[in-house]
Amino acid sequence: MSWTDVADVLAAACLLAGAGFALVAAIGVLRLPDLLSRMHAATKPQVIGLVLVLAGVALRLREPSALGILALVVVLQMSTSVVASHMVGRAAFRAGQVRHDLLVVDELGDEAADWQEPRGAP
Amino acid sequence: MxxxxxxxxxxxxxxxxxxxxxxxxxxxxxxxxxxxxxxxxxxxxxxxxxxxxxFPLPPIALFARVRPWPLAVLAGGFLVDVVRASLQVSAVVLRRRPVRNAVVAVDLESSSDFVLTGVATILSLVPGSVVVEARRSTHTLYLHVLDTPDRARAERFRAEALAVEQRFLAAFVPRDDHHSGRTA
Structure with a gap:
């Protein structure tokens, strides 16, 4: 058994695991009760799934030129999903779209949500 | 300027x-x-x-220097957290019990914008927590944490978040003038 066979098996495992995480993300969006819980399911397992799928693709392709673009996809996905989930969560909180009955501790709702502060950025 | x-x-x-x-x-x-x-x-x-x-952006006051071994500890801890938390979120999604959440305020010790951004990014990428609000004036992050059945669990998450900040500060040593510390 050569190293290409090992890489193929690893690639298959990565692709399957990645597809599994994407499936869990989809089920989570369907089943969880409110917007903020759904944000967890929609952003995180999906990113892990994508990383695993791309790792599988990289192991199968085994081309240096493909590695660069796959790594770029991972970096951009990780940096944009953080900002996107933050913006959606923040907008939901400010618009009052939060099920407070699901929260055990709410340290932000106790304070006024509409405080202003100097942004500092030019 | x-x-x-x-x-x-x-x-x-x-x-x-x-x-x-x-x-x-x-x-x-x-x-x-x-x-x-x-x-x-x-x-x-x-x-x-x-x-x-x-598209000009304001220059960020970056860290003074990077320490390789604490950086490896930070990266390793991040990978472990991501894998463990992915499995936890998957378990939460697939079980039948309804989920209870919490919004936890984490007061960061450092007063550097770079540390605030870095810690917020790491905590957001770890499944189970979303930053819903970041207050720059007091360097406080408000995180929505999935699956916190009681107050003790929320306190444990706060401790974990502060531990991430400590690992971050060990890896990226901030410049002194930006690391005054609000308690100092």
Missing amino acids: RTRRDGTTRPTRHRAVQPLSVVWLTVVWSILWRDLSLLVVGSGVLVAVGVCLV
Whole structure:
């Protein structure tokens, strides 16, 4: 058994695991009760799934030129999903779209949500 | 910085071209072209400088130096957290019991914007927590934490978040003038 066979098996495992995480993300969006819980399911397992799928693709392709673009996809996905989930969560909180009955501790709702502060950025 | 007539300041245009962002944009450009010839790299530098001039960003006060071994600890801890938390979120999704959440305020010890951004990014990428609000004036992060059945679990998450900050501070030693610390 050569190293290409090992890489193929690893690639298959990565692709399957990645597809599994994407499936869990989809089920989570369907089943969880409110917007903020759904944000967890929609952003995180999906990113892990994508990383695993791309790792599988990289192991199968085994081309240096493909590695660069796959790594770029991972970096951009990780940096944009953080900002996107933050913006959606923040907008939901400010618009009052939060099920407070699901929260055990709410340290932000106790304070006024509409405080202003100097942004500092030019 | 340039001072306007009313006393407010804005960054000067030529300061907007920062070497690090030019390098990063050029790398992205050459990856997209899948080529490393002189033509591609040269045009990449031109495009990067143009982008920096058209969309200027304020320079970030970066860390003073990077320590390799704590950086490895930070990266390793991050990977462990991501894998463990992915499985936890999957378990939460697939079980039948209804989920209870919490919004936890984490008061960061450091007063540097760079540390605030880095810790917020790491905590957001770890499944189970979303940053719903970041307050720059007090360096407080408000995180929505999935699956916190009681107050003790929320306190444990706060401790974990502060531990992430400590690992981050160990890996990226901040400049002294930005690391005054609010308690000091």
